[in-house]
Amino acid sequence: MKISDPKRPERKRVEHAKYALKTKLSLHIAFVALLTVAVVAVLSHILINHHFGNYIARQQQRRTEEILTNVSRQYDAATESWNLEYLHAIGMYALYDGYIVRAYDLRGEMLWDAEVCDMNACTQMMGDISRKMRGYPHTEGSFTTKSFLLQREGREIGTVRISWFAPYFFSENDFLFLDALNTALVGSGVFSLALAVAAGFFLARRLSDPLRKTVDVTKRMSGGDYAVRLSEGSNIRELDELTLSVNHLARSIGAQESLRKQLTADVAHELRTPLTIVGTHIEAMMEGLWKPTRERLSSCYEEIERIGRLVFDMEKLAKVESENLKLDRTQVSLRELAEKTLRNFETEMSARGLRASVEGDCSEVSADRDRISQVLVNLVSNAVKYTQPGGTIRLALSETDETVRLDVEDDGIGISEEDLPFVFERFYRADKSRNRTTGGSGIGLAVVQSIVATHGGAVTVQSSPGEGSRFRVELPKRDAPQERAGCF
Numbered sequence: 001m002k003i004s005d006p007k008r009p010e011r012k013r014v015e016h017a018k019y020a021l022k023t024k025l026s027l028h029i030a031f032v033a034l035l036t037v038a039v040v041a042v043l044s045h046i047l048i049n050h051h052f053g054n055y056i057a058r059q060q061q062r063r064t065e066e067i068l069t070n071v072s073r074q075y076d077a078a079t080e081s082w083n084l085e086y087l088h089a090i091g092m093y094a095l096y097d098g099y100i101v102r103a104y105d106l107r108g109e110m111l112w113d114a115e116v117c118d119m120n121a122c123t124q125m126m127g128d129i130s131r132k133m134r135g136y137p138h139t140e141g142s143f144t145t146k147s148f149l150l151q152r153e154g155r156e157i158g159t160v161r162i163s164w165f166a167p168y169f170f171s172e173n174d175f176l177f178l179d180a181l182n183t184a185l186v187g188s189g190v191f192s193l194a195l196a197v198a199a200g201f202f203l204a205r206r207l208s209d210p211l212r213k214t215v216d217v218t219k220r221m222s223g224g225d226y227a228v229r230l231s232e233g234s235n236i237r238e239l240d241e242l243t244l245s246v247n248h249l250a251r252s253i254g255a256q257e258s259l260r261k262q263l264t265a266d267v268a269h270e271l272r273t274p275l276t277i278v279g280t281h282i283e284a285m286m287e288g289l290w291k292p293t294r295e296r297l298s299s300c301y302e303e304i305e306r307i308g309r310l311v312f313d314m315e316k317l318a319k320v321e322s323e324n325l326k327l328d329r330t331q332v333s334l335r336e337l338a339e340k341t342l343r344n345f346e347t348e349m350s351a352r353g354l355r356a357s358v359e360g361d362c363s364e365v366s367a368d369r370d371r372i373s374q375v376l377v378n379l380v381s382n383a384v385k386y387t388q389p390g391g392t393i394r395l396a397l398s399e400t401d402e403t404v405r406l407d408v409e410d411d412g413i414g415i416s417e418e419d420l421p422f423v424f425e426r427f428y429r430a431d432k433s434r435n436r437t438t439g440g441s442g443i444g445l446a447v448v449q450s451i452v453a454t455h456g457g458a459v460t461v462q463s464s465p466g467e468g469s470r471f472r473v474e475l476p477k478r479d480a481p482q483e484r485a486g487c488f
């Protein structure tokens with residue numbers, strides 16, 4: 001049998017995602033670093049070659065001029081003779097520098113020729129330079145020869161022919177310098193690439209680790225573990241915010257989940273007693289143990305009515321829960337609402353001989369009229385329910401700079417100290433046996449707290465058994481952000 005899994009398509013998509021965040025980030029950073037290093041290397045290589053080539057060409061121009069000056073100095077005008085020994089020295093020196101020098105006198109007779117003097121050295125030098133220069137990128141040149149007229153004190157004294165690798169060539173030292181430069185460039189490129197990859201990997205890990213932990217936590221949450229929490233402190237604001245949100249989500253889902261369980265348990269508990277009573281009564285009557293007398297049937301009917309009221313209250317609670325977020329705010333006069341509420345309870349109060357009054361006043365507040373009216377009805381109905389005949393109910397209005405205040409006071413039975421902290425909880429009834437007769441299901445005050453909290457206000461209670469109770473509702477004068485009551 002094939003079990004359908006609604007998460008399957010998403011899971012498949014996730015499985016098909018080829019790269020983990022860490023790998024993808026590292027690859028991207030490495031690629032960008034590689035590109036940057038390559039661009040920097042190529043640009044600097046081109047720039048250095050260009051400028052260095054120009055510099056070398058200028059140097060070689062100066063060197064040829066120096067050779068010419070040195071050669072012309074070897075002419076003695078007085079004797080019209082040449083110092084051939086020095087010419088030889090100059091020529092050999094130039095040959096080792098990469099220049100083949102030939103000197104001729106005015107008549108065109110050869111004074112000194114490097115090739116004649118040392119053919120082997122010349123051929124080897126030319127071969128070396130040509131080989132090295134052709135092996136070097138971006139340099140296209142060849143050995144060229146230029147003739148220069150030699151002059152001394154304005155007089156022509158001969159000619160010199162110089163051959164060298166034009167437009168320029170690199171000496172042994174130049175090659176060493178260029179090699180060192182290239183090594184430095186490649187080295188720094190490799191170093192920065194390695195650094196970028198390491199930094200990228202580190203950054204990717206810092207990003208992906210918290211994300212992976214978040215995924216683990218959300219997976220555990222989807223498996224029903226809401227106690228799980230993420231620890232903060234990544235130093236990255238967005239990640240810390242994500243952590244906070246996930247923790248908040250876990251907390252609120254956990255709270256919702258336990259409320260849901262609590263609600264189910266509460267409802268089951270509340271239904272069990274009336275259902276057992278009705279069940280046993282009817283069973284006894286069916287088996288003929290009891291006669292279906294009017295009293296017994298009406299006792300069953302009362303229990304069924306109780307179940308009906310409970311269901312009605314739960315519906316009310318569900319309505320308040322689902323609609324609480326949407327408040328239809330208008331300017332509401334609490335005094336007017338208080339008077340109206342008392343008027344609605346007039347018949348019931350006079351039947352029980354209760355006296356009621358509205359005292360004081362306060363400014364109008366921006367609130368949802370129907371919901372605040374519900375608050376008043378619940379509080380006044382409790383005051384009526386839990387005050388003995390002849391008692392007094394007082395509704396007092398007042399205000400502070402920030403809030404308006406409504407007190408619902410009675411001199412009824414009061415609430416014991418142990419019960420007081422729980423009266424706002426759903427289904428909580430202070431005195432269960434007595435409350436069975438009053439018919440309350442313990443939802444009224446929970447509804448009050450929810451509505452007041454949604455308005456951004458608070459409800460508190462003070463009470464002493466036998467003396468009476470005072471419920472105080474405080475609402476902010478300015479609209480407060482809507483909040484859910486803690487009890488839901």
Ligand code: ADP
Nearest residue numbers: 382383386414423429430440441442443444445
């Ligand atoms: P119920 O429907 O039982 O009245 P509520 O939520 O309105 O439920 O009240 C919870 C419990 O708080 C009541 O069962 C009652 O014991 C106690 N209580 C509420 N209001 C008063 C009051 N004015 N005087 C005494 N007890 C009160």
